[in-house]
Amino acid sequence: MAVYTEVTDDALRAFLAAYDIGEVVAFRGIAEGVENSNYMLRTTTGDFILTLYEKRVNPDDLPWFLGLMQHLSTQGVNCPLPVVARDGSALRLLADRHAAVTTFLPGVWPRRVQQAHCAPLGQALAQLHAAGASYAPERINALGPAGWRPLLERSLSRADDVTPGLGAELTATLDHLLAAWPRDLPRGQIHADLFPDNVFFLDGQISGLIDFYFAATDILAYDLAICLNAWCFEIDGAFNVTKGRALIAAYQAVRPLTEAEIEALPVLAQGSALRFLLTRLYDWLHVPEGALVTPKDPVEYLRKLRFHSHAKGISAYVG
Amino acid sequence: MAVYTEVTDDALRAFLAAYDIGEVVAFRGIAEGVENSNYMLRTTTGDFILTLYEKRVNPDDLPWFLGLMQHLSTQGVNCPLPVVARDGSALRLLADRHAAVTTFLPGVWPRRVQQAHCAPLGQALAQLHAAGASYAPERINALGPAGWRPLLERSLSRADDVTPGLGAELTATLDHLLAAWPRDLPRGQIHADLFPDNVFFLDGQISGLIDFYFAATDILAYDLAICLNAWCFEIDGAFNVTKGRALIAAYQAVRPLTEAEIEALPVLAQGSALRFLLTRLYDWLHVPEGALVTPKDPVEYLRKLRFHSHAKGISAYVG
Numbered sequence: 316m317a318v319y320t321e322v323t324d325d326a327l328r329a330f331l332a333a334y335d336i337g338e339v340v341a342f343r344g345i346a347e348g349v350e351n352s353n354y355m356l357r358t359t360t361g362d363f364i365l366t367l368y369e370k371r372v373n374p375d376d377l378p379w380f381l382g383l384m385q386h387l388s389t390q391g392v393n394c395p396l397p398v399v400a401r402d403g404s405a406l407r408l409l410a411d412r413h414a415a416v417t418t419f420l421p422g423v424w425p426r427r428v429q430q431a432h433c434a435p436l437g438q439a440l441a442q443l444h445a446a447g448a449s450y451a452p453e454r455i456n457a458l459g460p461a462g463w464r465p466l467l468e469r470s471l472s473r474a475d476d477v478t479p480g481l482g483a484e485l486t487a488t489l490d491h492l493l494a495a496w497p498r499d500l501p502r503g504q505i506h507a508d509l510f511p512d513n514v515f516f517l518d519g520q521i522s523g524l525i526d527f528y529f530a531a532t533d534i535l536a537y538d539l540a541i542c543l544n545a546w547c548f549e550i551d552g553a554f555n556v557t558k559g560r561a562l563i564a565a566y567q568a569v570r571p572l573t574e575a576e577i578e579a580l581p582v583l584a585q586g587s588a589l590r591f592l593l594t595r596l597y598d599w600l601h602v603p604e605g606a607l608v609t610p611k612d613p614v615e616y617l618r619k620l621r622f623h624s625h626a627k628g629i630s631a632y633v634g
Numbered sequence: 635m636a637v638y639t640e641v642t643d644d645a646l647r648a649f650l651a652a653y654d655i656g657e658v659v660a661f662r663g664i665a666e667g668v669e670n671s672n673y674m675l676r677t678t679t680g681d682f683i684l685t686l687y688e689k690r691v692n693p694d695d696l697p698w699f700l701g702l703m704q705h706l707s708t709q710g711v712n713c714p715l716p717v718v719a720r721d722g723s724a725l726r727l728l729a730d731r732h733a734a735v736t737t738f739l740p741g742v743w744p745r746r747v748q749q750a751h752c753a754p755l756g757q758a759l760a761q762l763h764a765a766g767a768s769y770a771p772e773r774i775n776a777l778g779p780a781g782w783r784p785l786l787e788r789s790l791s792r793a794d795d796v797t798p799g800l801g802a803e804l805t806a807t808l809d810h811l812l813a814a815w816p817r818d819l820p821r822g823q824i825h826a827d828l829f830p831d832n833v834f835f836l837d838g839q840i841s842g843l844i845d846f847y848f849a850a851t852d853i854l855a856y857d858l859a860i861c862l863n864a865w866c867f868e869i870d871g872a873f874n875v876t877k878g879r880a881l882i883a884a885y886q887a888v889r890p891l892t893e894a895e896i897e898a899l900p901v902l903a904q905g906s907a908l909r910f911l912l913t914r915l916y917d918w919l920h921v922p923e924g925a926l927v928t929p930k931d932p933v934e935y936l937r938k939l940r941f942h943s944h945a946k947g948i949s950a951y952v953g
Binding site: 321322323327339340342343344346347355421422426427515516517 | 664744
C-alpha cells in the first residue's frame with residue numbers, strides 16, 4: 316500500500332514526451348505494492364502502469380527485471396510489458412527516481428484463495444519457468460539461502476520478543492536447512508514472490524502476473540514451494556492438500572518435476588517459509604518512524620515452517 | 635492514502651449483480667482519500683469508482699452526499715455521478731460497509747498549483763454554487779463555527795506541545811471569530827474541502843471535482859475562502875495575490891460577490907484557516923496506533939491564520 320513519490324504535472328508531461336504513447340488523460344495512485352510507487356496512467360492511446368522505483372530496489376537490478384518482463388511477455392506470459400521510449404530505453408528518470416511505464420493488465424487478484432485458483436496458478440508458474448529458460452542473463456537471489464544467515468543475525472537479539480525461543484529455533488532450522496539444501500536441481504528464472512496479490516484472474520483464468528522485483532535465477536521448484544506457502548494454507552493454519560494437489564498437478568502437466576525435485580519439496584518449502592519469516596521478522600522489529608505500512612505478522616510463517624519440518628515427503632502436499 | 639477494507643471476489647461479484655453495469659474486468663485500490671476506501675473498477679461497460687465508506691463518515695449523511703452529487707452532475711457539474719442499482723438505490727452494502735459506485739472522471743490533480751489553475755477553479759466553484767441552489771435538502775456543517783470550540787477543547791491541553799502559546803492564541807482567535815462571524819451572507823451548498831487533490835484538470839480545464847464528503851449547507855463565500863487558503867499560498871508561506879485575483883475574478887464572472895461578502899472575506903478566510911488548523915491539530919495530537927496516514931503539519935495553517943488576521947480587506951487577496 317503505497318504512493319511514496321509525488322509526480323508534478325509538468326514532470327509527468329515532460330517524462331511522457333519521450334514516449335509515443337499520447338497525452339495524459341488520467342493519473343491515479345494505486346494502493347498496491349509496498350516497495351515502489353505505482354500509478355494508473357491513462358493516455359490518449361490506452362492504459363499503463365507508471366512505476367517509480369523506491370530505495371528498496373537496487374537500480375543496478377532494474378535492467379535485468381525489465382529485460383525479464385519483456386522477454387516473458389514476448390514468450391506469451393501475461394506479465395507487464397515495459398514500454399520503450401522513442402530513444403529505445405525502457406528505464407528513465409522521473410521525480411529523482413528510476414521509472415518505467417508498463418502495460419496495464421486486467422483482472423482481479425483473489426482476496427480469498429479458492430481451490431479453483433490453484434490449477435491455473437500451477438500452469439502459469441510452469442509456463443513462466445519454461446519461458447524464462449531462453450532469458451540468458453542471471454541474477455543472484457539475494458534472499459536465497461546465502462542471504463538467510465545475515466538476515467537472521469539482524470533480528471536475532473530481539474527475535475524472542477516475538478515468541479519465546481524463536482531465536483534458537485530459527486538458528487537450528489537455518490543450520491539444518493543450509494546443510495540439507497539441494498545442490499543439483501534444475502535452475503532458471505523464478506518469480507520468487509508469487510503471492511495472491513501478484514496474480515490477476517479474469518473469468519477463472521490468469522490474466523496477469525505482476526511485480527517481478529524479487530525475481531532471480533534460482534531453483535525452479537523453490538518457486539513452486541513459495542506458492543505452496545502462499546496459496547495452500549487455510550486461515551486456521553491448516554495445509555489444504557486439495558489445493559496443493561491442484562497446484563502441483565497443473566505445474567507438472569506443463570513441466571514434470573524430476574524425482575530429485577519431488578524429494579526436495581519439503582526442504583524447499585521449509586526454506587521458502589524461513590525466507591518470508593525472516594523478512595517479516597526483520598520488518599516487524601524495525602518499523603520505521605512514520606511508517607505507512609503495517610508489517611505482516613511473522614508468526615504465520617513460523618507455523619508454516621513447522622508444518623514443513625514435519626512433512627515426510629510430497630504426500631504432505633498432495634494427500 | 636488508503637485502502638482500509640478488502641473486498642473478496644465473491645462479495646464484489648454479488649454486489650455488482652445488483653447493477654446493470656456488466657462484469658468486473660479490473661479492480662485496483664486507489665491510494666487517495668484518507669476517509670474512505672476507493673477502488674478503480676473497470677467493468678465490461680466502462681470505468682467506475684467503488685467507494686466503501688469508513689467509520690469517519692456518518693452513514694446518515696450518505697444519502698444527502700449522493701443526492702447532491704447526482705443533482706450537481708445533472709446540472710452539468712463535472713462531479714462523480716452515483717450509479718443506481720436495478721432496484722433504484724445508489725447506496726448499498728459491501729464487506730460490512732456502506733458502499734456506492736460512481737462514474738470515473740478523467741484528469742490529473744495538480745501536485746503543484748500554477749496560476750493557470752486558479753481561474754478555472756474559481757469558475758467551477760461558482761458554477762457548483764449556482765447548480766447547488768436548486769438542491770433543497772440541507773446539511774449542517776459539522777465543521778462550521780459551532781463545531782470549532784468543541785474541536786479546540788479536545789486539543790487545548792496539548793496545543794502548546796506544537797508551538798508555545800498556541801492554546802492561548804487559538805482561544806483568543808476563536809473568541810474573536812465567533813463574535814465577528816457574518817450572519818446574513820448568501821448561503822447554499824458548499825464543497826467545503828476543495829483542495830488541489832480534489833480537482834482534476836485535463837488540457838487546462840477542470841475535468842472533475844471529487845470527494846463531496848465534507849459538503850454542507852453554509853455561507854457560499856466561505857467556500858471561496860477555503861480555496862484561497864488551499865490554492866493561493868506559496869510553499870514559503872507567502873500569499874500569491876496573482877493567484878488570488880485570478881480565483882476571485884473568475885468566481886465573480888459567474889456569481890458576483892455582494893458588498894457584504896467582499897467585506898467579510900478576511901474573517902471567512904480566518905475561519906477557514908482555523909477550521910483546517912483545528913482538525914490538523916487534533917489529528918497531529920491523536921495519531922492512532924498503527925496509523926496508515928502521516929498527519930499534516932498544523933503549523934502551515936497557523937501561518938495562514940495569522941496572515942488573514944492582518945488582512946485589511948479584499949486587497950490582501952487581489953493586490
